[in-house]
Amino acid sequence: MTRTQWILGGILLVQCALLALVAPWSQRSNAGTPRPFLPALEATTPGRIEIRGDEGKTLNLAREQGVWTLREADGYPADTAKVDTLLSDLKKIQVRRPVVTSSRYHATLKVTESDAERRIRIYAEGGDDPVVDLLVGSSPNYGSTNVRLAGDDAVYDVRDLRTYDIRPDAGSWIDRKLVDVAAEDVAGISIRAGSSTISLAKSGDAWSMTSPAGEADASKVDTWLRGVIGILASEPAGKSDKPELGFDAPAATVELTRTKDGATDTIVLRVGAEVPGSEGQRYARRDGASHAVTLSSWDAEKLLQKKPADFKK
Numbered sequence: 103m104t105r106t107q108w109i110l111g112g113i114l115l116v117q118c119a120l121l122a123l124v125a126p127w128s129q130r131s132n133a134g135t136p137r138p139f140l141p142a143l144e145a146t147t148p149g150r151i152e153i154r155g156d157e158g159k160t161l162n163l164a165r166e167q168g169v170w171t172l173r174e175a176d177g178y179p180a181d182t183a184k185v186d187t188l189l190s191d192l193k194k195i196q197v198r199r200p201v202v203t204s205s206r207y208h209a210t211l212k213v214t215e216s217d218a219e220r221r222i223r224i225y226a227e228g229g230d231d232p233v234v235d236l237l238v239g240s241s242p243n244y245g246s247t248n249v250r251l252a253g254d255d256a257v258y259d260v261r262d263l264r265t266y267d268i269r270p271d272a273g274s275w276i277d278r279k280l281v282d283v284a285a286e287d288v289a290g291i292s293i294r295a296g297s298s299t300i301s302l303a304k305s306g307d308a309w310s311m312t313s314p315a316g317e318a319d320a321s322k323v324d325t326w327l328r329g330v331i332g333i334l335a336s337e338p339a340g341k342s343d344k345p346e347l348g349f350d351a352p353a354a355t356v357e358l359t360r361t362k363d364g365a366t367d368t369i370v371l372r373v374g375a376e377v378p379g380s381e382g383q384r385y386a387r388r389d390g391a392s393h394a395v396t397l398s399s400w401d402a403e404k405l406l407q408k409k410p411a412d413f414k415k
Contacts, residue, residue: 149227178338213239290359335395348375
């Protein structure tokens with residue numbers, strides 16, 4: 103190796119050492135005593151949670167009479183377990199030494215107030231000012247995320263807080279299952295679409311068609327039934343009594359008669375109007391529910407496009 107090469111190599115080593123000392127992300131270390139990052143949550147009964155996405159879309163979860171609801175969907179009931187999980191995950195966050203302490207790095211880490219992957223504001227019941235204002239930024243590696251509190255320049259690298267689990271779309275915060283019934287408990291099926299009605303009844307493991315009369319293929323009935331039970335709502339659609347949702351003259355009505363433990367009841371699904379501007383999405387509701395949902399075109403077809411021949415042997 104020539105003298106010039108030795109000199110250049112030495113310079114490179116010095117530069118690498120300096121970079122390790124001054125680069126903000128070199129401070130990602132486990133040094134320091136862990137402490138709760140959001141202690142205010144322990145002393146607060148949350149009344150509202152506001153989630154803003156990186157494209158400006160905002161979602162508000164509000165506690166109404168002890169129940170979490172979605173403000174943007176006419177108070178559609180939120181899945182309490184999902185909200186409780188979010189709050190629990192936030193309370194569990196522990197931090198040590200900050201990654202950076204200067205605002206000059208906020209844009210790079212996506213934790214500015216105008217550009218963050220997520221911004222979560224949590225308000226106490228009846229409160230107008232947030233007790234938590236959290237900016238969730240980029241993920242430097244799998245399982246870790248940059249976060250900081252609004253008004254504080256310090257950025258921390260935390261574990262087990264994923265932006266994917268804090269989405270600002272309403273469908274992420276509801277129980278999406280539309281039909282909560284076991285296929286083996288269904289003893290009768292009625293499908294009405296337009297002027298056509300298909301009725302099926304089960305005796306033991308065998309299905310028969312009662313309208314129009316004829317034999318039914320049990321495997322075809324079971325495949326369709328399990329498809330209906332597997333339908334998931336796409337998004338909440340607000341109060342189900344809105345005329346524009348089309349339930350006064352539904353495109354299809356499906357009734358599932360359930361017999362379990364000696365008791366019989368009927369689950370009724372109604373498919374309403376097509377969602378404006380969509381590609382075949384439909385409004386749907388379950389009788390007894392105060393709110394409606396939207397269905398994908400694929401799931402809507404399971405309820406709309408059935409003919410007697412689809413169930414015959």
